[in-house]
Amino acid sequence: MPSAVRAPAHTSTVSRPRGRPPRAHAGRGHTRAALIRCGTELLTEKGFHGTGVDALLKRLGIPKGSFYHYFASKEEFGLAVIDDYAAYFARKLDRLLGDAGRSPLARLRAFVAEGKAGMLRYRFRRGCLVGTLGQEVSGRDDPFRKRLDQVFADWQGRVAACLEEAKVAGELAAAADAQRLAAFFWIGWEGAILRAKLTRSTAPLDLFADTFFDSLPR
Amino acid sequence: MPSAVRAPAHTSTVSRPRGRPPRAHAGRGHTRAALIRCGTELLTEKGFHGTGVDALLKRLGIPKGSFYHYFASKEEFGLAVIDDYAAYFARKLDRLLGDAGRSPLARLRAFVAEGKAGMLRYRFRRGCLVGTLGQEVSGRDDPFRKRLDQVFADWQGRVAACLEEAKVAGELAAAADAQRLAAFFWIGWEGAILRAKLTRSTAPLDLFADTFFDSLPR
Numbered sequence: 395m396p397s398a399v400r401a402p403a404h405t406s407t408v409s410r411p412r413g414r415p416p417r418a419h420a421g422r423g424h425t426r427a428a429l430i431r432c433g434t435e436l437l438t439e440k441g442f443h444g445t446g447v448d449a450l451l452k453r454l455g456i457p458k459g460s461f462y463h464y465f466a467s468k469e470e471f472g473l474a475v476i477d478d479y480a481a482y483f484a485r486k487l488d489r490l491l492g493d494a495g496r497s498p499l500a501r502l503r504a505f506v507a508e509g510k511a512g513m514l515r516y517r518f519r520r521g522c523l524v525g526t527l528g529q530e531v532s533g534r535d536d537p538f539r540k541r542l543d544q545v546f547a548d549w550q551g552r553v554a555a556c557l558e559e560a561k562v563a564g565e566l567a568a569a570a571d572a573q574r575l576a577a578f579f580w581i582g583w584e585g586a587i588l589r590a591k592l593t594r595s596t597a598p599l600d601l602f603a604d605t606f607f608d609s610l611p612r
Numbered sequence: 613m614p615s616a617v618r619a620p621a622h623t624s625t626v627s628r629p630r631g632r633p634p635r636a637h638a639g640r641g642h643t644r645a646a647l648i649r650c651g652t653e654l655l656t657e658k659g660f661h662g663t664g665v666d667a668l669l670k671r672l673g674i675p676k677g678s679f680y681h682y683f684a685s686k687e688e689f690g691l692a693v694i695d696d697y698a699a700y701f702a703r704k705l706d707r708l709l710g711d712a713g714r715s716p717l718a719r720l721r722a723f724v725a726e727g728k729a730g731m732l733r734y735r736f737r738r739g740c741l742v743g744t745l746g747q748e749v750s751g752r753d754d755p756f757r758k759r760l761d762q763v764f765a766d767w768q769g770r771v772a773a774c775l776e777e778a779k780v781a782g783e784l785a786a787a788a789d790a791q792r793l794a795a796f797f798w799i800g801w802e803g804a805i806l807r808a809k810l811t812r813s814t815a816p817l818d819l820f821a822d823t824f825f826d827s828l829p830r
Contacts, residue, residue, distance in 0.1 A: 585803025
């Protein structure tokens with residue numbers, strides 16, 4: 395994705411865990427949500443291989459048994475974190491790209507601005523969970539690969555819909571290929587997030603976004 | 613970087629190791645080079661955190677002591693792999709972007725074509741070492757961050773020089789900002805490599821490159 399992480403894990407639908415309640419969050423039914431939230435932070439900062447289950451549990455004061463009550467494996471946990479992040483991000487895109495108070499292209503620019511602000515807020519330590527985990531994908535049977543690919547396809551579809559609206563609003567040439575432009579946007583945006591982490595600067599995000607918007611056919 | 617890895621580790625300057633010679637490569641003085649070569653493959657496929665020193669040594673049949681004879685730590689090893697890859701890649705860029713038999717923009721297109729071929733050859737398991745390790749950078753004092761940033765700056769400078777030649781050749785508008793276009797190229801190319809790994813397809817590489825070349829000011 396796009397930038398700094400803030401994944402408000404969904405707590406309301408969590409079923410009551412069996413067995414001994416964890417030390418932290420005991421009786422609040424928030425253990426799974428806390429694991430997802432903390433896991434999102436750690437996986438975004440350190441990646442899947444760089445994140446240890448033990449470190450996660452220590453940070454939360456949760457015993458190992460509770461983790462395996464909720465998740466059969468670290469891999470299943472990682473997939474749950476991706477799903478939670480994807481749901482959070484879909485809501486974010488709906489909010490920004492569905493904002494009728496702005497023109498379609500202004501909405502996309504607002505997304506870029508929020509991404510920049512997020513990178514600054516977390517001092518370039520966190521980029522995009524999906525981009526970070528995507529770099530770790532390598533094996534043929536990696537269960538993350540298809541899921542991450544689906545998430546990008548979903549984001550791409552949302553941006554393409556926004557670009558279609560830009561055509562109707564007269565901000566984008568009617569002949570423009572919205573799907574292709576949306577794919578180009580996500581390719582470049584993920585590359586810009588990577589570079590911003592390395593340079594510890596928002597300059598790559600500005601450079602990519604300015605060039606993207608300038609090059610759109612009117 | 614740009615794409616499939618092929619890092620011919622430099623062997624000629626390797627000093628003779630003290631201590632017991634490793635099982636494999638004994639007496640050939642190639643131990644360090646073999647470590648770098650195998651490390652490049654593993655780090656490109658699995659990243660820094662996903663690569664274990666034990667797995668590396670097992671694959672090569674080299675005892676642990678030999679590894680620590682050459683490298684004080686896994687981190688020092690990682691930096692050596694980056695340096696080797698950067699040197700390999702600089703030679704590759706020199707070869708492709710300095711090819712007087714082609715126009716400057718045709719040279720850059722040849723680089724794209726070679727990157728695509730590399731991604732196919734390794735079945736999208738390997739992308740760019742620098743991009744992969746770059747995603748893992750997070751901490752303030754990460755020793756990899758500055759080095760990886762320098763490598764990108766070097767590649768960017770080489771592409772900018774090629775674009776300056778494109779101006780002289782009349783392929784690019786004289787008023788174009790070669791440095792900015794080169795930065796844009798690397799941002800998008802790294803994003804395209806990431807996406808190509810996820811989709812297991814060269815389509816993202818084509819989409820980015822075609823859009824990039826089409827948008828260049830003439």
